[in-house]
Amino acid sequence: MDQVEISTEALTEIVQHLPDGGRKRPGQLTMTRAIAEAIRDSEHLLVQAGTGVGKTLAYLLPAVISGKQTVVATFTKALQDQMVEKDLPFLSKHLRQTANKTFSFAEVKGWSNYLCLERLHQIRSAQSQGQLDGLAEQASANEIQQISEWASTTQTGDKADLDFAPQNASWRAVSVSSEECLRSDCPHVASCFPLQARQTAATADVIVANHALYAIDLQIGGALLGGHELVIFDEAHQIEDSFSEAFGFELTAARFRWLADLARPLLGPDTRVDRVAELGKQLSQNLRD
Ligand code: SF4
Known part of the structure; x- marks a missing residue:
């Protein structure tokens, strides 16, 4: 059996242990198969799946079966915690029972x-x-x-x-x-x-991070998350915002005002300070227009 078949068979068995007694979720099976194939063929894959499909299990399972060191980047820290406290322990327990497969996981935050x-x-x-x-x-x-x-x-x-x-x-x-x-x-x-968390993550099979942390890791050349083989972005539609926030900076009229207020006591009466405050006003006016 190749990793695609192992993943889909394991999923069919493992979902029986979910609280809803293994309700049929064809979308979840399709998603697992597509992800397992993409991993096997070293391809990128973009998946859009509705609420209730069971996305987390659908992507965690083929990633673990592949044996590649995987970073899962969630949108929020709350989702990160949920994955480490609930989804991964569930998968670990039942994958050991059904496919005799064990794996380690660790969480990394800022x-x-x-x-x-x-x-x-x-x-x-x-x-x-x-x-x-x-x-x-x-x-x-x-x-x-x-x-x-x-x-x-x-x-x-x-x-x-x-x-x-x-x-x-x-x-x-x-x-x-x-x-x-x-x-x-x-x-x-x-x-x-924080150093212990990173040391544990360095050897884990699944490293659970978040979008912001992944962006920082890219910025500093991989010093945070190390040289993983696979990355899965949960809620990838949020990635543009997450990365813009991490890579960019926010310029607002209030920041110009703050700068002018900071400079005024140091420079005394100075038209350049008033000009900074004026530029802030113009900026917000232009952005509104
Ligand atoms: S090494 Fe750890 S304990 Fe020491 S300053 Fe850094 S974060 Fe704090």
């Missing part, structure tokens, strides 16, 4: 989605010396305390695993961007959560 142990250490040190930590000052002390307790039990350091949604200021205080990370100069590098 750096600032993970707790930074060095930031937490800095906050605790400042507190113990009665000093103020610039970022923690704007955060909720209660939330920082809860995050601090969670830090000793969490396996992932992923913000999504917290049992409450922290305010932005609180999470900003305990996380860093990739550019701010100290990497090998950090005393916590051996137990660093």
Whole structure:
């Protein structure tokens, strides 16, 4: 049997274990077959499928059967979490039973989605010396305390695993961007959560990312997701927006005003500052026209 037949047969068996008892979904089977053929023949494929087709299983199954290291990029982080918590464990369990096939999977998010142990250490040190930590000052002390307790039990350091949604200021205080990370100069590098997530993903068969992260990975030459063999974009119709956001920048009249307000105290009365504010007004007027 080739990978196309294995994929379609496995799908037919695995859907029996779904809560709806394996309701017939011909569209799902067609999609799985088309994807398995595209992978086998090293071709690109664009699929449009309606709601309820069972798209996630339809593309995950042939990707796993192919044995190629695959990145699945979802549109949102919520879909990423759902895939790792629900869809992939379901597939893993039933694929092992039906086709004796095992595979590994891991989730990768942007750096600032993970707790930074060095930031937490800095906050605790400042507190113990009665000093103020610039970022923690704007955060909720209660939330920082809860995050601090969670830090000793969490396996992932992923913000999504917290049992409450922290305010932005609180999470900003305990996380860093990739550019701010100290990497090998950090005393916590051996137990660093974002680094661990990337190390686990590097050897996983299925890496679950999102559109924005994939765009950043392209920008930095593959340093985030490594040299995978296959990529699947879920909700690919959103990709233009996701990539424009990641690669581009937003220019609004408010940004010109902000720049002028910032420059005014430094430059004093200066017609060039007024000109910047004026340009902002003109820009928004022209965009409206
Ligand atoms: S390596 Fe970077 S992200 Fe990790 S704990 Fe250190 S500073 Fe934070």
